[in-house]
Amino acid sequence: MTATSFALPAPPAAPAAAGLGPRALRNATTEPPWVQRLLIGLALVFMTLFLFVPLATVFFEAFKKGVDVYLAAITEADALSAIKLTLIATGISVPLNLAFGVAAAWAITKFDFRGKSVLLTLIDLPFSVSPVIAGLIYVLIFGLQGWFGEWLRDHDLKIIFAVPGIVLATVFVTFPFIARELIPLMQAQGIEQEEAARVLGAGGWQIFWRVTLPNIKWALLYGVILCNARAMGEFGAVSVVSGHIRGQTNTMPLHIEIVYNEYQFAAAFAVASLLAALALVTLVLKYIIEQRVKHQNRSDGDRAE
Amino acid sequence: MILSRTLLKRHTVLPGFDLALGFALLYLSLIVLIPLSAAFLKTFTLSWGQFVDATTTPRVLASYRLTFGASFLAALLNAFFGLIVAWVLVRYSFPAKRLIDALVDLPFALPTAVAGIALTAIYAQNGWIGQWLPFKVSFTPLGVWVALVFIGLPFVVRTLQPVLEDVNRELEEAAATLGASRWQTFSKVIFPILMPALLTGFALALARALGEYGSVIFIAGNMPMISEITPLLIITKLEQYDYAGATAIAVVMLVASFALLLVINLLQAWARKRQGGL
Numbered sequence: 254m255t256a257t258s259f260a261l262p263a264p265p266a267a268p269a270a271a272g273l274g275p276r277a278l279r280n281a282t283t284e285p286p287w288v289q290r291l292l293i294g295l296a297l298v299f300m301t302l303f304l305f306v307p308l309a310t311v312f313f314e315a316f317k318k319g320v321d322v323y324l325a326a327i328t329e330a331d332a333l334s335a336i337k338l339t340l341i342a343t344g345i346s347v348p349l350n351l352a353f354g355v356a357a358a359w360a361i362t363k364f365d366f367r368g369k370s371v372l373l374t375l376i377d378l379p380f381s382v383s384p385v386i387a388g389l390i391y392v393l394i395f396g397l398q399g400w401f402g403e404w405l406r407d408h409d410l411k412i413i414f415a416v417p418g419i420v421l422a423t424v425f426v427t428f429p430f431i432a433r434e435l436i437p438l439m440q441a442q443g444i445e446q447e448e449a450a451r452v453l454g455a456g457g458w459q460i461f462w463r464v465t466l467p468n469i470k471w472a473l474l475y476g477v478i479l480c481n482a483r484a485m486g487e488f489g490a491v492s493v494v495s496g497h498i499r500g501q502t503n504t505m506p507l508h509i510e511i512v513y514n515e516y517q518f519a520a521a522f523a524v525a526s527l528l529a530a531l532a533l534v535t536l537v538l539k540y541i542i543e544q545r546v547k548h549q550n551r552s553d554g555d556r557a558e
Numbered sequence: 559m560i561l562s563r564t565l566l567k568r569h570t571v572l573p574g575f576d577l578a579l580g581f582a583l584l585y586l587s588l589i590v591l592i593p594l595s596a597a598f599l600k601t602f603t604l605s606w607g608q609f610v611d612a613t614t615t616p617r618v619l620a621s622y623r624l625t626f627g628a629s630f631l632a633a634l635l636n637a638f639f640g641l642i643v644a645w646v647l648v649r650y651s652f653p654a655k656r657l658i659d660a661l662v663d664l665p666f667a668l669p670t671a672v673a674g675i676a677l678t679a680i681y682a683q684n685g686w687i688g689q690w691l692p693f694k695v696s697f698t699p700l701g702v703w704v705a706l707v708f709i710g711l712p713f714v715v716r717t718l719q720p721v722l723e724d725v726n727r728e729l730e731e732a733a734a735t736l737g738a739s740r741w742q743t744f745s746k747v748i749f750p751i752l753m754p755a756l757l758t759g760f761a762l763a764l765a766r767a768l769g770e771y772g773s774v775i776f777i778a779g780n781m782p783m784i785s786e787i788t789p790l791l792i793i794t795k796l797e798q799y800d801y802a803g804a805t806a807i808a809v810v811m812l813v814a815s816f817a818l819l820l821v822i823n824l825l826q827a828w829a830r831k832r833q834g835g836l
Contacts, residue, residue: 360579383769385789390593457573486669488772532667
């Protein structure tokens with residue numbers, strides 16, 4: 254580390270650079286224009302082949318057979334029930350993960366306790382589990398041959414191949430998103446403000462609503478949006494637990510698969526375009542929130558000076 | 559009360575520790591830990607011999623080769639182009655740069671099934687890109703690789719960008735004044751700084767690719783022994799009501815992912831140490 258932490262001497266000390274002026278110095282830390290253009294070109298070709306063309310294809314294929322076909326595909330009864338089920342599953346799983354994210358972030362960032370790093374790793378665990386396996390583990394517990402299979406059947410309750418299973422699988426797959434957005438930010442913000450509020454006599458919930466929440470609202474919002482997008486689009490885990498019953502346990506991505514496998518490509522891409530639009534809205538909101546955070550940091554910095 | 563008395567390392571004036579940690583642990587156990595342990599417990603219904611048989615049939619071995627091989631090669635391509643994309647986005651200015659920067663996250667936000675049918679359409683033999691290629695992509699192992707490149711794309715870019723923004727320009731100036739060529743400065747000064755982040759991004763892309771299902775099954779063709787990925791094989795076994803067999807393969811995949819997660823944690827610790835020293 255000694256080689257990298259030395260203080261740099263004043264620039265004119267180096268005789269080779271002394272006579273060349275500031276232009277030569279600037280060039281010394283950038284690449285020649287042709288290298289820059291080559292690298293930008295390579296990056297754009299790569300992004301075009303793997304990102305832009307797929308995105309454009311979704312909308313192109315969706316409208317290829319005309320607006321009428323498009324509208325018919327997304328207002329058909331099975332499509333509507335798939336949209337409804339997706340909204341239900343998302344509407345339950347996002348608030349659950351929001352509550353978990355806030356609680357976990359509060360415990361991890363505001364307190365110093367034993368086993369914290371283990372907890373952090375465990376929160377990340379669902380990221381590294383294949384969605385298919387996420388579905389499988391719930392089948393092992395609630396499926397007919399599973400731990401609670403017989404008990405559930407005797408009480409006429411259905412979890413697998415029904416809505417509760419879909420919600421569980423969605424919750425698992427989107428489990429870490431909100432916590433992961435909040436923890437680094439709240440870690441950086443420290444606990445001084447909360448402690449000050451406490452000393453001034455504020456209660457726990459007052460501290461959270463009046464001090465913590467205003468500081469984390471943008472990260473929280475982005476976490477919710479990202480979690481929402483992932484919840485609506487989850488395919489693998491939901492596919493295992495859903496049973497693919499048309500009009501009953503099909504979410505939007507599963508509906509896309511069925512229609513696609515029936516060679517109704519325009520209809521499949523029409524429903525897909527709704528999810529792609531949601532993805533684009535997510536990215537736009539992310540961009541806006543990032544600008545807000547930058548702005549907020551800058552004005553905080555000004556105030557500090 | 560029990561939680562705060564046994565776990566807290568120092569006294570604190572802030573309230574809510576028991577409630578927050580208690581709820582977090584309960585939720586984590588119910589949603590993640592207990593269900594995951596079910597997979598491991600289920601495999602104990604098999605004897606060791608049965609377990610080995612279930613996880614090493616030729617068809618399963620072929621699926622490992624494809625899943626791990628394609629994931630590795632996809633993460634490798636993402637490491638190479640991810641470095642270029644991150645470099646270009648941080649260092650240069652060009653038209654629509656902000657838009658392109660924002661779109662890097664598309665694979666995070668776009669549902670995998672949507673990505674799957676779009677990539678299949680493009681790389682099919684009559685597709686926008688497929689028709690110009692002399693070889694088949696959709697419905698071959700190459701298609702699997704294309705899908706895995708797509709879903710792994712943001713990881714390397716997003717882990718490299720902050721590190722690249724933090725690189726101290728004075729180091730580069732120092733290298734230049736000491737007579738280093740631009741390539742020497744990059745390979746001997748900048749690249750070593752980026753190395754931990756690059757490896758982390760590579761490992762994250764690899765981990766994501768190993769478990770990927772949605773985008774791959776549309777483009778792969780799913781022929782046993784040729785273009786069948788391991789997650790699909792798990793589903794096939796489930797549909798045949800072979801729960802123990804499906805779970806045995808799932809446990810092999812889980813162990814591989816957990817090992818990778820450990821490597822990622824070590825890499826991140828290394829990266830933090832490196833950055834702290836600079």
